[in-house]
Amino acid sequence: MNIRAFLGRSVVFSLDQNAAEESSRIMGKLFKLRLPVNALDTLIAGIAITTGTDAIATLDKDYMQIAKITDLEIVLI
Numbered sequence: 380m381n382i383r384a385f386l387g388r389s390v391v392f393s394l395d396q397n398a399a400e401e402s403s404r405i406m407g408k409l410f411k412l413r414l415p416v417n418a419l420d421t422l423i424a425g426i427a428i429t430t431g432t433d434a435i436a437t438l439d440k441d442y443m444q445i446a447k448i449t450d451l452e453i454v455l456i
Contacts, residue, residue: 392426401425405445414444427451 392398402425409416420441427435434452435442442453 392430394422394426395429398422398426398429401428405449408448409444412448414447416441416444420445424449424451 394402399422402422405424405428406416406418406421409421417439420439424435424442424445426432428449428451432451434454436454436456438456440455442451443455445451446453
């Protein structure tokens, strides 16, 4: 499958102000708890939360840290 076909069947959410603010809150909480996480992962989590996503399926174990301070369900694949 090529990338155009994949994106044509995918929902793509953008980073808006609400998601950016949520991402900032996540990063701040993680920083306070000394749980370092990649900034891009916090942006994805912020977008997920503000769009009403319940779970993220990922290979990235950083999301387990994010799950400690959010209501997101993280499914490691």
